[in-house]
Amino acid sequence: MAIVITGGAKVDKAGVETLHGALIPWDSKVASSSGSWVSGLKGRTFFDTPPARFGRMDAFSKLTVGCAHLALKDAAAAGSESFPEGIVLGSLMGCLMTDIQYYAPVCDKGPEHAGPLLFSYTLPNVAVGEVCREFRLFGPNTVISCGEDSALAALVVAHGWLSSGRASALLAGGVEAVDSRVAELCRGDSNADIRSSAFLFQLERQDEPWQPGLPTILGGESEFSPSGFSIERSVDLGNTGMERMWHMLNMGGRGFRAIDVRDKEGYSSSLKVFIDTEKHGSTTRHRTQIKSAAD
């Protein structure tokens, strides 16, 4: 039995990339826009035919749903015949951006200006609900938050659920959607370097690897250091482990790898992976066509 990664996608300020594809940078208009690129996501960035609901979602949900779609497409294009039953999402900041977007007008103008639709998105698991709804995932699902390694911890949870047979395939990873107001709230500096990103992987339980070379998650663990607290929160918010993991998967090679993240709050997680892939080459990779956000 092995828990393998059959597909994946990442979305960050550099652009959009899938595990078996190449980076598609944002249109220069988006890349240079002031404020947060995550605020201007369009459905056509991710979908040939965007879901009708996409435009009404908050930024956190758009990022989650869009990245999920790309990860699923990537896995299918790479030959996976499985489809996830659920999703485990890690997020440190959750929907703080949406919380502020919802409540600031209420403070300014009164409770009659509370938007019911936006309020619905002030729970990070609603983004998970949008993924489940869009892609018909009826199985186990949750959002966990545990410092900067929340996404890594989500992969550990997903690994556990797959190993114990709770599901045969899951989406797992992390999403952070932040803007200058979140940076101001968390760091006291609205101009601080902020980092939104989304990483989602399709994980499958396989009795034996159906294809040599699939990255295999061996397991992981999470700990907490009660004495490790520093009041100065890093503004490189969340998904630290995901960036390292993405880089590792793209580097290829053969052998055991470990991704460890420890943050200033005291949280730490580690994930052990075995990879056995050829170095990045063109024959086994497909190019996923992603439209620019500005199209």
Added chain:
Amino acid sequence: MKSPAVRIRGSGAVTPYGAGVQSLWQGIEEGRPAVSPFSGFENEGLPQLVVGKVPDAVDRLQAFNGLGRDGNRAAFLAGIAIEEALRTANLSPGDLEGPGVALFLSTTKGPISAVERFCLHRKRSGDECMVTPSDLAGLLARTLNISGTVQAVSSACASGAVAIALAADHLSSGRCDRALVVGVDILSAFIVTGFLALKALSSKPARPFDVDRDGLNPGEASAAIILDVTDENSGPFVKGWGLSNDAHHITGPDRHGSGLAHAIRAALNDADTTPDRIGALVAHGTGTVFNDAMEMRAIEAVFSPTIPPVCGIKGAVGHSFGAAGLVEAALAVEMLRRRKVPNTLGHGRCEEEGFRFRGAPLEQDRILSSNSGFGGVNAAVVIGKDDSWPL
């Protein structure tokens, strides 16, 4: 899929009845709802509402190791519940220290006051470092010196049951020896304005599963349970769990109840038990038209023709969101101890046949507790005991 049994060693709660699981039980037994009119959000332009607020007398208590002394209400309420859980578990605080102990926090908005202050003043308040649920979980872990897995769970109103599931998973897979599961949410203008905008609140005490139900009462509460794995036959135990998603709508439940039914069946299967061995259901029962209708559909689908007695407490204490599942788990333990199913306060008449919401003897040794939430999430946990408990 079968999981090893995980023991519930101790439990604690703070509800609108006050501090202690016993005060919760006694209030419900006396038929005395703890929800009441509240005008505390007048400064925010909100009308008087019926809410479940923890009484002011609790504010005079001391929480574990001074938690909440800085005004962090969520930490304060959590600390009170943790104290009781330690006491009923016959453990000292030192028994929660170290890498073998995990902490799972269930909350929807956690330290929401930070967001409220920021939106009001448009700037960060001083050394604001309590912003996210992760921050609150970290604070609790530091205070208790827990150095195993620490996670905050965010699955809307099903967070409590999901947190229990994650903890049970950790224990049965050997990733920890003991787990503290804490649920807390505080009454806040942030949450109340939202539910008002959704037109989901009742102007009267909520009436779970009642034919005239018209909405929920927002509330606050905290609860804590301590779990471990043991060879002893002293219960009660978390026997199994199941999670699902409706994949239907982000706020409205699937009216066929198939998502919740899926979670319930998964929990029963995980607990290696059958519907006829369930002695009672602790339902989510928010008092809204659609949630309660969905739940009855799900219960019928799984348990017909003989539906066990159903108990819902949100007519008594309001809806405490992230704390609800943990409060209801603590209640389930009390039900097993007393072999009794309490009344569902606020319920008068049901439009469906076959349901029992009145107090009754508990005739089987398994209880199923379920919760559902925004995002279409459903969670169910089977809590049971063996004949030797209570001792």
